[in-house]
Amino acid sequence: MKTIAVISSKGGTGKTTTTISLAHGLTLLGKRVLLIDSDPQDTVSIIFNVNPEKNLSDLLLRNETSILNVRDGLDIITSGGAILAETEVKLNKKLFKKEYKLKKNLADIRNYDYIICDCAPTINLINTNILTYCDNVIIPISMDFLSQIGASQVISIIDKIRDSYNNSLKILGVLPVLYREKSLLSTETHKILKEFFKDKLFNTYIREDQSLKIAPSYSQTIYEYDSESDGAKDYMKFVKEVQARLK
Numbered sequence: 001m002k003t004i005a006v007i008s009s010k011g012g013t014g015k016t017t018t019t020i021s022l023a024h025g026l027t028l029l030g031k032r033v034l035l036i037d038s039d040p041q042d043t044v045s046i047i048f049n050v051n052p053e054k055n056l057s058d059l060l061l062r063n064e065t066s067i068l069n070v071r072d073g074l075d076i077i078t079s080g081g082a083i084l085a086e087t088e089v090k091l092n093k094k095l096f097k098k099e100y101k102l103k104k105n106l107a108d109i110r111n112y113d114y115i116i117c118d119c120a121p122t123i124n125l126i127n128t129n130i131l132t133y134c135d136n137v138i139i140p141i142s143m144d145f146l147s148q149i150g151a152s153q154v155i156s157i158i159d160k161i162r163d164s165y166n167n168s169l170k171i172l173g174v175l176p177v178l179y180r181e182k183s184l185l186s187t188e189t190h191k192i193l194k195e196f197f198k199d200k201l202f203n204t205y206i207r208e209d210q211s212l213k214i215a216p217s218y219s220q221t222i223y224e225y226d227s228e229s230d231g232a233k234d235y236m237k238f239v240k241e242v243q244a245r246l247k
Contacts, residue, residue, distance in 0.1 A: 001112055002246050004172065005134040007119035007127065009150035009157075013140045014177035016043045017212055017222075018235075019118035022138075024221040025239035027073035031113040034067070035076045038130055039120040042081035049219045055080035057087040060129065063105045071221075075112075084126060091125050099165050102129035123157050131158065132165040136172040136246070140206075141193065143178055143186040148193070172245055175238060176205035204238040206231065 006019040016039065023035040037044035038056055045051060052066035057080040059065035067075050080087070091098050109115070117130045131137070139154055141147045151174060162169040174197045180186045193201050206212075207230045215225035222232045 001110060001115065002136065003115045003117075003134040004136045004138060004242075005117045005119055005130050006138045006140065007131075007154055008121050008140055008147070009123070009153045013121075013142045013147055013150070014206065014212070015039075015121065015140050016041075016047075016118055017216075018138070018140045018175060018177065018206070018238075019116060020044065020047060021222055021231075021235035022239055022242060023114070023116045024071060024074055024223060025236055026114055026243070027071060028223060028236075029239065029243070030073070032073045032111070033075070034109065034112045034115045035074065036115065036117045036130075037077065037079040038084070038126050039079055039118055040082055040084045041120075042079050043216075044076055044118060045078040045081075047216045047219060047221075048076060050076070050078065052078055055083075056126075057083050059105055060087055060101050060126070061090060084120075088125055091129075098125065099128050099132050103133040106133060128161060128165070131161045131169060135166075135168045136170060138172050138242070139174045140177045141174055143176065143180065143183070143189040145189075148189070148196075171200055172242065173202045174200050175202045178208045179205040180208050202238060202241055204234060204241050206234045206238065209234075 006015055008015050023033045026033050048070040050068050052068055054064060054066040055078045065077050067077055069075050119127045119130050137158055139151050141151045176190055209229055209231035211226045211229040212222055212231040215222050
C-alpha cells in the first residue's frame with residue numbers, strides 16, 4: 001500500500017484539485033484509493049457533496065470515523081472543517097507521541113492500493129501527523145515566484161519531520177500547475193524549477209484550464225466534467241507518472 005501526502009505552504013496552488021484528480025484517476029486505472037482530507041476548508045466533502053457523521057477529527061481524538069464511498073474504488077474521510085482547529089488544541093495537550101496519532105489509528109487499514117492525504121497549506125500538528133504517517137510527498141507549485149519559496153519551505157519541513165518522526169518520508173515529486181503555454185513567466189519559471197528540483201520535478205505539468213475550476217461546482221471531478229479537456233489529459237498523464245515512480 002502506497003501512502004501519499006499532497007502539501008503546499010500557500011493556497012492557490014491547485015493542491016486539492018491535484019489530490020482529487022490523483023485519487024480518482026487512480027481508481028479509473030483500477031486501483032482502490034482512500035482519500036483523507038486534513039484541510040479545515042473541508043473542500044473534499046463539498047466537492048463530493050457529503051456530510052458524514054464522523055470525520056478526521058474523530059479519527060485523531062477517538063479512533064473512530066466515517067469512511068464514505070463516493071465513486072467506484074474511491075473512499076473518503078472528510079476533515080470536519082473548522083473543528084480541526086479545536087482538534088489541534090486537544091492534540092497539543094497530549095504529552096506523548098502526539099505526532100503518531102494518525103499512524104497508530106490507521107494501522108489496521110490495509111485494504112487499499114493507495115491512501116492519499118490532502119494537507120492544509122500550513123505547518124501544524126495535524127500536518128505533522130499526516131507526514132509522519134505517509135511515505136511520499138507531492139508538492140504542487142504554481143508558476144510564480146512565491147510558490148517557489150513556499151515549495152522550499154515545505155521541503156525544509158519535510159527534512160525536519162524525516163529526521164524526527166519518519167525516516168521513510170521522501171519527496172515523490174514537485175508538480176507544476178497553472179501552466180500557461182504561451183506565457184513567458186510560465187516558461188521561465190518551469191526552467192528554474194528544472195534547474196532547482198532536477199529529477200524531483202515531474203515531467204508532466206498541468207495546464208491552466210477553466211474546466212478544472214468549473215468541475216467542482218457540479219460535484220464532479222475533471223474526468224467526469226470533461227474527459228477531453230486539457231486538465232483531464234494532463235492529470236491522467238500525471239497519475240500514470242506517479243504510478244511509474246512508485247513501482
